[in-house]
Each structure stands twice: as C-alpha cells, then as structure tokens.
Amino acid sequence: MNLIDILGEIGIWTIFYAQTNIKLIFLLKFLRAFTYGGISVILAIFLRDCGFAASSIGIFISVGTLGDLIKTSCLGLILDAYGRRRLMRHCYLMMMTTSFIFQLTTFKPLLWFTVFAGIISVGGVEVSIYRPCEHAIIAQKAQPFERSDFFTWYAFTGNLSSAMGSGVYGLLIWFLQNKFGWSELSAFKCVFFAVGLVYLLLYFLASLLDDKVELVSDHEETPKSSDSEFEIDEQKPAPTSTLQLIHSPRFGTIMQIIMLFFVDVLCKAIIIDSWVAYYIVERFGSSTKTVGDIFLVTHCVSAVMSLFGTVFCKRYGPIQTMILTHFPCSVFVFLIPFSTNMPMMVFFLLMRDVFKSMDMGSKSVFLSSVAHDNERAAALSLQNSLRLLAQVIAPIITGFMANHDLQWASFILSAVMRVVVYEGGVLLLFWRDRHKITI
Numbered sequence: 001m002n003l004i005d006i007l008g009e010i011g012i013w014t015i016f017y018a019q020t021n022i023k024l025i026f027l028l029k030f031l032r033a034f035t036y037g038g039i040s041v042i043l044a045i046f047l048r049d050c051g052f053a054a055s056s057i058g059i060f061i062s063v064g065t066l067g068d069l070i071k072t073s074c075l076g077l078i079l080d081a082y083g084r085r086r087l088m089r090h091c092y093l094m095m096m097t098t099s100f101i102f103q104l105t106t107f108k109p110l111l112w113f114t115v116f117a118g119i120i121s122v123g124g125v126e127v128s129i130y131r132p133c134e135h136a137i138i139a140q141k142a143q144p145f146e147r148s149d150f151f152t153w154y155a156f157t158g159n160l161s162s163a164m165g166s167g168v169y170g171l172l173i174w175f176l177q178n179k180f181g182w183s184e185l186s187a188f189k190c191v192f193f194a195v196g197l198v199y200l201l202l203y204f205l206a207s208l209l210d211d212k213v214e215l216v217s218d219h220e221e222t223p224k225s226s227d228s229e230f231e232i233d234e235q236k237p238a239p240t241s242t243l244q245l246i247h248s249p250r251f252g253t254i255m256q257i258i259m260l261f262f263v264d265v266l267c268k269a270i271i272i273d274s275w276v277a278y279y280i281v282e283r284f285g286s287s288t289k290t291v292g293d294i295f296l297v298t299h300c301v302s303a304v305m306s307l308f309g310t311v312f313c314k315r316y317g318p319i320q321t322m323i324l325t326h327f328p329c330s331v332f333v334f335l336i337p338f339s340t341n342m343p344m345m346v347f348f349l350l351m352r353d354v355f356k357s358m359d360m361g362s363k364s365v366f367l368s369s370v371a372h373d374n375e376r377a378a379a380l381s382l383q384n385s386l387r388l389l390a391q392v393i394a395p396i397i398t399g400f401m402a403n404h405d406l407q408w409a410s411f412i413l414s415a416v417m418r419v420v421v422y423e424g425g426v427l428l429l430f431w432r433d434r435h436k437i438t439i
Contacts, residue, residue: 011149011310019141021213022150024205025134026157028088031202032130033158035099035195037165037299040124040273041292042173045281046188050106054278058399060115061123061274062392067116068127069388075129076381080215084133084377085206091128092203095119099196103189123272123391124162132380137213139368139376148318148365152310155360156303163299166273169194170292184288215377253370254379260425261363262386264326267418269394270410271333276349279407284342294346302353309358318362318369319430326423329355334415337408 015026047057075087098118101110114120121127138150169191176187248254277291312321332352339345371379398410 011153011307014146014149015153018150019212021209022138022141024208025137026154028130028202028205029134029154029157030161031198031205033126033161034165034168035198036121036124036126036158037162037167037295038169038191038195039121040162041166041170041277041288041295042188042191043122043124044274044278045288046185048278049185049188050108050111052108053403055399055403057278058395058397058402060112061272061395061399063112064115064120064122065388065391065395068119068122069385069392071119072127072129072381072388073385076132076378076385079129079133079136079377079381084137084213084215085209085211087129088133088209089203089206091119091130092199092206095128096196096199096203099192099199103192103196106185123269123274123395125269125272125391126158127388129381129384132377132384135364135368135380136215136377139364140215141212144369147368148310148313148362151362151364151368152306152313152360154364155309155357156306159299159303159306159357163296163303166292166299167296168292170289170296173292174287174289248375250370250375254367254375254382256429257367257370258379258383258386260422260429261367261383262390263422263425264418265387266390266394267414267422269391270398270414272391272395275395275398275402275407275410278402280342280345282402282407284345286342294349298346298349298353301350302357305354306357306360309360309362312358313362313365318359318366319426321362322359322366322426323423325355325358326418330415330418330423333411333418336411 015023018026043061044057047060048054052060075082075091079087095118098114098120101114101118102120105111115122119128134154135151138154139147142150172191172194173184173187176182176190177184182190273295277288277295280286280291280294281288309321309325312324316324329352332348332355336345336348336352339348367379367383368376397413398407401407401410
C-alpha cells in the first residue's frame with residue numbers, strides 16, 4: 001500500500017475535495033474547540049480562586065450545563081425551521097457576551113446567573129446547538145460512504161484544536177504570571193477575554209455559510225435497495241421536529257442508541273478535563289502550565305488516533321469499532337487513581353487518549369444511518385439534549401466526591417459503568433445488526 005492509498009484510507013482526500021460549506025464548518029469547529037481547551041485548563045481552578053468549594057464547583061458546572069440543556073432543547077425544536085446559519089450566529093454572540101462577563105467580574109451571584117443564562121463550555125466539551133447542527137449539515141451534504149471520513153475528521157479537528165488551546169492558553173497564563181507579574185486570577189481573566197474575541201471572529205465566519213446548509217425540501221423519492229431500518233433514505237421531505245420524531249417508525253431504535261450514548265457521556269462527564277485538571281493540581285501541586293502541557297500531549301495523541309477510527313469503521317463497521325476501542329480506554333481510566341507519581345499518571349492519561357476518540361466518527365455514522373434525512377437534525381438535537389443532561393448530573397457526583405477527598409473513586413466509577421452498561425448494552429441490542437449499517 002503506497003502513501004496515496006494510506007491517505008485515502010484515513011479520508012484525507014474526502015476532506016480535500018469537500019464542499020466549501022463543509023470546509024468552513026471544520027474551520028468553525030477548530031476555532032471553537034481551541035477555546036474549549038483553554039477553558040478546560042482554568043475553569044475549576046478559576047472558581048476555586050473565586051472562593052468556591054469543591055462541591056460548589058461541581059454544582060456550578062452542573063448549573064451551566066443545565067442552562068445549556070434547556071436552551072439547546074428549545075433551540076432543537078426550531079433548528080431547521082429557524083435556520084441553521086442564523087441560529088449558529090446568534091449563539092456565537094451569546095458565547096462572546098458570556099466570556100466577557102467572566103472576564104469582568106468575580107461576583108458570585110452574577111457568575112451563577114451568567115453560567116445558567118449564557119453559553120460557555122464548562123467542561124471543555126462541545127456546547128449549544130453546534131454539534132447537532134453541524135452533524136446534520138455534514139450528513140445531508142455528504143455521500144453515505146463519505147460520512148465516516150467526515151465525522152472522524154470532525155472529531156480529529158476538535159481534539160487537535162482543544163489540545164492546542166490547552167497548551168497555548170496554559171503558556172499564556174505562565175507568561176503573564178512570570179514575565180509580567182500578574183496574579184493567577186488576572187491571568188485567567190485574560191484567557192476569558194481572548195476567548196470572547198475568538199467568538200466574535202466566529203460570528204463573522206459563520207456568516208460566510210450559504211443557503212445550501214439549510215434543509216432543502218424535496219419530495220422526489222428514490223428506490224430503496226432493502227427493507228432494513230438501517231438503510232439510508234435519500235428522500236428529503238419537510239423537516240421533522242424533536243416532538244414529531246416520536247411518531248417515526250425508527251423512534252424506538254433511535255432512542256436505544258441515544259440512551260446508550262447518554263450513559264457513555266455520563267461516564268465521560270464524571271471525569272471531564274476541568275475535573276482532571278483539578279485532580280492533578282490538588283494531588284500533585286502542579287502548575288496550570290504543566291496541566292496545559294499534559295492536555296496538549298494527550299489530546300494531540302487522541303486527535304491523531306481518531307484518524308485510525310475511520311479505518312476501523314470502514315473495515316469492520318461502527319459497532320465493532322465502538323466496542324473494540326471502548327474497553328481498553330476504560331481499563332486505563334480505571335488505573336488512573338492508582339498512580340503513585342506524576343509520570344505514571346501521565347502514562348495512564350496518555351494511554352486513555354490513545355483509544356478515547358477512535359469511536360467518535362463511528363457513533364455519528366451509526367445514528368445518522370438509522371435516522372432519515374428529515375429526522376436527522378431532530379435525532380441529533382435529542383441526543384445533544386440528553387448528552388447535556390448527563391453533563392448536568394455528572395459534575396455534582398464528582399464535586400461531592402472531591403469535597404470528601406474521594407475524587408479518585410470517580411475514575412473507577414466511570415470505567416466500570418462504561419464497560420457494564422454502555423458496552424454491554426451495545427452488544428446486547430445491536431451486535432446482531434452490525435452488518436446492516438451502511439457506511
């Protein structure tokens with residue numbers, strides 16, 4: 001196999017020849033994830049410096065996610081009717097405003113209100129309507145055989161950019177503290193200001209998307225090759241709202257998939273980057289720059305390995321890929337609290353990130369293959385809402401554990417739940433249909 005074939009296997013040519021709208025979506029994802037990386041390094045430590053206890057930090061993160069859940073659920077009801085491009089632009093303005101408020105004040109009541117009413121990545125992960133909106137656009141514009149490549153590179157872009165953001169913002173904080181004598185809190189506020197400027201740029205970049213990103217009604221039918229519920233339907237009828245999705249004959253299957261993804265996200269959210277950073281600082285007394293460097297290396301590894309996910313997905317299918325990559329990841333998460341020193345912990349984090357993102361494209365392919373074109377935005381919005389619900393619950397659990405010096409147990413809880421509930425559920429419900437998924 002020559003270099004051209006290898007690049008084709010990992011999907012580089014699919015991205016190279018992609019439509020302009022899809023390339024622009026990747027740029028938006030890159031810049032957005034860059035800010036998430038910076039926030040993940042500082043948020044929990046920023047709140048600690050503002051006088052929050054560990055349990056209050058967990059509740060704060062949950063309140064922010066709850067607010068995002070409510071807003072995203074409501075926006076998901078009108079996503080296609082209101083307009084994908086217009087909705088994304090308005091959300092960027094809200095994110096910019098939220099970041100500037102965090103930069104301007106440490107007044108606790110205002111921070112509580114802002115994290116609930118505004119839009120901010122409290123866990124260093126994707127927020128608001130962007131994921132379902134962008135996934136719906138990619139799934140609509142791409143050919144079925146291209147989706148695995150696009151979704152994998154979408155995950156790769158987010159992971160790589162988040163890693164770069166962690167390193168750059170960590171270095172910025174170190175530079176401001178050591179070269180200009182800024183306090184840690186002042187350096188953190190500078191990060192929020194820089195993040196707000198990026199969201200302003202994103203507002204203008206989102207304006208470059210054209211009308212082709214919207215759902216197009218087209219009632220021309222195309223023949224189906226089989227009666228399988230996993231066959232992709234190329235019809236483009238009127239958009240289905242989240243409530244109307246209940247009447248779909250595929251609703252039961254879609255909900256099974258979404259609930260399994262809910263469990264997976266819950267397990268991940270128990271050990272989000274903000275809490276991992278807090279754990280490293282509290283246990284080993286590390287600096288913010290060290291945490292940023294760790295995230296830079298581990299997330300870069302995760303980003304690169306996610307590219308191999310598309311190869312696995314093409315060769316073995318999304319279900320096999322999800323199972324084969326989840327189990328070793330869970331094993332290394334389980335081992336993290338048994339680290340006796342920093343190098344050992346970095347090794348376990350690094351090995352976790354080798355497998356962590358290899359299934360991201362497979363998950364998106366799986367759900368997109370079950371839902372029809374007019375159902376896809378609604379299904380992805382519902383998935384996003386339940387994902388946010390999981391992120392509401394998880395930080396409270398971790399905050400309670402951290403407040404009682406039991407944060408180490410959160411890693412064990414996360415690993416065991418993923419193996420028993422998520423992976424067991426995928427095997428039980430969908431293993432028999434693993435060859436029916438259209439890639």
